[in-house]
Amino acid sequence: MSLDKTYKLVPGTTIFDAEQSAKGYHLNQFCMSLMTAENRAAFLADERAYLDAWPLREEQKQALLDRDLNAAMREGGNIYFLAKWGATLGFSFQQMAGSMTGMTEEEYRAMMVGGGRSVEGNRIDHAVLDAAYTNPEPSAEHATITGAVFTSHVPAIGAALDHGKTEEPYWQPVFEGYAYSKTWERENVPDVIFLVYNDHASAFDQSMIPTFVLGTGASYPIADEGYGPRPVPGIEGDPDLAAHIAHSLIRDDFDLTLVNEMAVDHGLTVPLSLMFGDVEKWPCKVIPFHVNVVQYPVPSGARCFKLGQALRKAIESYDRPLKVHVWGTGGMSHQLQGPRAGLINREWDNAFLDRLIADPAGLAEVPHLEYVEEAGSEGIELVMWLIARGALSDVDGAVEVKHRFYHVPASNTAVGHLILENHPRAEAPAEGEN
Numbered sequence: 001m002s003l004d005k006t007y008k009l010v011p012g013t014t015i016f017d018a019e020q021s022a023k024g025y026h027l028n029q030f031c032m033s034l035m036t037a038e039n040r041a042a043f044l045a046d047e048r049a050y051l052d053a054w055p056l057r058e059e060q061k062q063a064l065l066d067r068d069l070n071a072a073m074r075e076g077g078n079i080y081f082l083a084k085w086g087a088t089l090g091f092s093f094q095q096m097a098g099s100m101t102g103m104t105e106e107e108y109r110a111m112m113v114g115g116g117r118s119v120e121g122n123r124i125d126h127a128v129l130d131a132a133y134t135n136p137e138p139s140a141e142h143a144t145i146t147g148a149v150f151t152s153h154v155p156a157i158g159a160a161l162d163h164g165k166t167e168e169p170y171w172q173p174v175f176e177g178y179a180y181s182k183t184w185e186r187e188n189v190p191d192v193i194f195l196v197y198n199d200h201a202s203a204f205d206q207s208m209i210p211t212f213v214l215g216t217g218a219s220y221p222i223a224d225e226g227y228g229p230r231p232v233p234g235i236e237g238d239p240d241l242a243a244h245i246a247h248s249l250i251r252d253d254f255d256l257t258l259v260n261e262m263a264v265d266h267g268l269t270v271p272l273s274l275m276f277g278d279v280e281k282w283p284c285k286v287i288p289f290h291v292n293v294v295q296y297p298v299p300s301g302a303r304c305f306k307l308g309q310a311l312r313k314a315i316e317s318y319d320r321p322l323k324v325h326v327w328g329t330g331g332m333s334h335q336l337q338g339p340r341a342g343l344i345n346r347e348w349d350n351a352f353l354d355r356l357i358a359d360p361a362g363l364a365e366v367p368h369l370e371y372v373e374e375a376g377s378e379g380i381e382l383v384m385w386l387i388a389r390g391a392l393s394d395v396d397g398a399v400e401v402k403h404r405f406y407h408v409p410a411s412n413t414a415v416g417h418l419i420l421e422n423h424p425r426a427e428a429p430a431e432g433e434n
């Protein structure tokens with residue numbers, strides 16, 4: 001099933017969607033650079049030289065040099081960004097809009113004074129729209145979620161790996177718990193991991209508190225959390241699949257923040273190290289998905305579970321035969337602050353794992369207060385596991401527990417880990433087939 005992009009059929013109109021945004025990313029960022037007097041002066045002194053300093057395609061530079069806004073829009077420019085360029089050259093919004101219509105400035109102004117352009121004759125060709133609805137292009141192939149991994153993402157685990165301490169008596173039992181996981185992951189390398197984690201005041205500070213962040217970028221550097229960046233490879237993203245997921249989730253009423261550039265911290269890198277070990281390059285692409293669990297209000301378990309269900313629909317409607325893993329990270333019980341620091345609740349953690357496997361919808365109803373009271377203030381990270389669990393196939397398929405592990409302690413936390421394989425039910429053969 002391909003997504004509804006019928007907005008492309010409105011005549012004389014370019015909708016700025018994720019596809020256009022990817023195409024025009026540097027063009028629009030160039031426009032943003034004109035928000036200082038110093039940069040505007042440099043641009044006006046030598047437009048070509050200033051443009052050449054940006055990674056723009058020649059078509060994009062030429063569109064601006066020709067003052068051709070239609071071409072700039074085709075090349076991914078958005079009018080609110082381009083307005084910064086226009087303002088630098090002394091154009092008003094009316095002059096810019098009029099320049100795209102084939103009218104002179106006077107004609108366009110007169111048309112607006114006369115009541116503006118009529119919608120009559122400017123609607124979608126309904127024959128084309130009807131055809132788009134009645135003959136949706138069936139896709140022979142689609143992406144599949146083949147497994148889910150759930151794991152703690154304690155930074156001290158990353159430090160133990162990076163400093164060769166995995167065989168020390170304190171750490172050996174932790175890494176022993178991931179020995180099978182590394183073999184399983186090697187035998188089941190996906191094309192893409194959709195990795196749910198929380199940023200720990202690394203990419204997002206108090207200037208911005210987005211609830212759900214989908215990484216739509218091509219690559220992500222490793223954050224420096226104070227000890228220097230972890231010595232692990234950078235992350236390659238999948239902008240195309242991420243844009244598809246963004247479109248599908250937002251259409252399903254999940255209000256996401258889309259981020260093209262961000263550094264990723266231990267929340268994302270420690271799970272990758274645990275599952276892939278010490279590698280030169282991660283063997284697959286990763287789409288980072290950050291959930292705010294730092295500043296309240298944080299999303300509920302129920303919201304996360306529903307998001308996971310919508311994520312499954314999004315991934316399965318992507319028309320390429322990719323194998324996708326969905327990972328939920330963070331937890332288990334831990335409290336990093338105040339007189340209750342060090343809180344561990346083995347019974348609650350293990351009941352959480354039991355219910356995550358057998359009763360995820362029921363588990364999703366557990367309120368925040370229970371996480372904080374029973375699993376410690378930072379145990380709230382466990383709501384993120386419900387996103388990955390919601391993406392699996394219980395409705396028309398089955399999940400199989402491949403591995404389960406629990407250990408106390410790693411620094412201040414309990415370590416929990418699960419691997420669930422996803423077995424979607426085979427699609428019913430079409431009539432006439434065996």
Ligand SMILES: O=C(O)c1ccc(O)c(O)c1
Nearest residue numbers: 154155156410411412413
């Ligand atoms: O136990 C710890 O040391 C610790 C520190 C930071 C974290 O984000 C975390 O999950 C655990």
